[in-house]
Structures are given as structure tokens and as C-alpha cells.
Amino acid sequence: MPTYQLTVNGKAHTVEASEDTPLLWVLRDHLNMVGTKFGCGIAQCGACTVHVDGNATRSCSLPVASAVGMSITTIEGLSEDGSHPVQQAWKEVDVPQCGYCQAGQMMTASAFLAKNPSPTEEEIKDAMNGNICRCAAYNRIKKAVGVAAE
Numbered sequence: 559m560p561t562y563q564l565t566v567n568g569k570a571h572t573v574e575a576s577e578d579t580p581l582l583w584v585l586r587d588h589l590n591m592v593g594t595k596f597g598c599g600i601a602q603c604g605a606c607t608v609h610v611d612g613n614a615t616r617s618c619s620l621p622v623a624s625a626v627g628m629s630i631t632t633i634e635g636l637s638e639d640g641s642h643p644v645q646q647a648w649k650e651v652d653v654p655q656c657g658y659c660q661a662g663q664m665m666t667a668s669a670f671l672a673k674n675p676s677p678t679e680e681e682i683k684d685a686m687n688g689n690i691c692r693c694a695a696y697n698r699i700k701k702a703v704g705v706a707a708e
């Protein structure tokens with residue numbers, strides 16, 4: 559099986575996997591970074607969102623071979639101590655219900671705010687639109703993105 563050099567949360571990792579293995583499973587099964595979740599596996603729900611070169615990316619649909627040479631950030635690397643403004647806002651607003659989708663929600667929100675630090679409510683709604691929450695915590699999610707932007 560081929561090996562790949564990946565940069566995840568600022569550290570270099572060598573993994574052995576078939577070239578079409580989704581990045582999600584490399585993160586979870588090879589690197590034990592289980593904060594990134596599997597939801598649908600077909601790029602529809604957002605649970606598996608990570609940053610790839612700063613862009614919110616669905617890791618269930620990105621083959622590991624395509625992630626070589628890119629800077630990958632997972633929820634574990636968003637901050638060392640939960641101090642990222644999005645994580646702080648999530649706590650302040652008490653967003654999660656079951657919590658399953660929240661890593662993906664925060665990764666989408668943080669990539670969005672890095673590019674648009676002062677969004678309108680409509681922009682927040684649009685940015686978060688593709689991340690599904692089965693508990694329907696959408697109002698708290700949008701509120702927390704607004705709090706993180708303050």
C-alpha cells in the first residue's frame with residue numbers, strides 16, 4: 559500500500575493507505591483524531607468538516623492522496639485549550655444538544671469567520687446552511703457564530 563505524508567494540525571504524519579481512502583478515515587483510524595465525525599459519507603451533512611489550506615472541506619469525500627502537501631486542521635487543532643473564539647462562543651451559547659455534528663459546525667464556522675470576520679445574519683445563515691444538525695440547534699448555532707464574530 560502506498561504511504562502519504564500529511565500535515566495535520568501543524569505536525570507531519572506518514573500514513574499507509576489506499577489512495578482513495580477518504581481523509582476522514584485516515585484521521586480517525588490511522589491518526590486517532592476522532593473529533594471529526596462520520597455522518598453521511600457523501601458530502602451532504604458536514605459532520606466530517608475539516609480545514610484544508612484554510613477552506614472548510616468534507617473529509618469523507620477527499621481522497622487521502624489529494625490531501626498531500628496541504629495544511630489540514632481538525633477540531634483537535636483549532637486551539638490547544640478550547641480558546642478559539644468559535645469554541646468560546648459555542649460554550650457561551652451552550653449550543654450542543656447531542657453534540658455529534660458540532661465539530662463539523664465549528665470547523666465550518668471558523669473557516670467562514672476567518673474569511674468574513676464581520677458577517678451579516680444572512681451571511682451566517684448561508685455559510686452554515688450545509689451543515690445538518692439532527693437536533694435542529696440551528697438558532698443556537700447561528701447565534702454562536704454571531705457571538706464569535708463580536
Ligand code: FES
Nearest residue numbers: 597598599604618
Ligand atoms: Fe462527510 Fe456527511 S460525513 S458530509
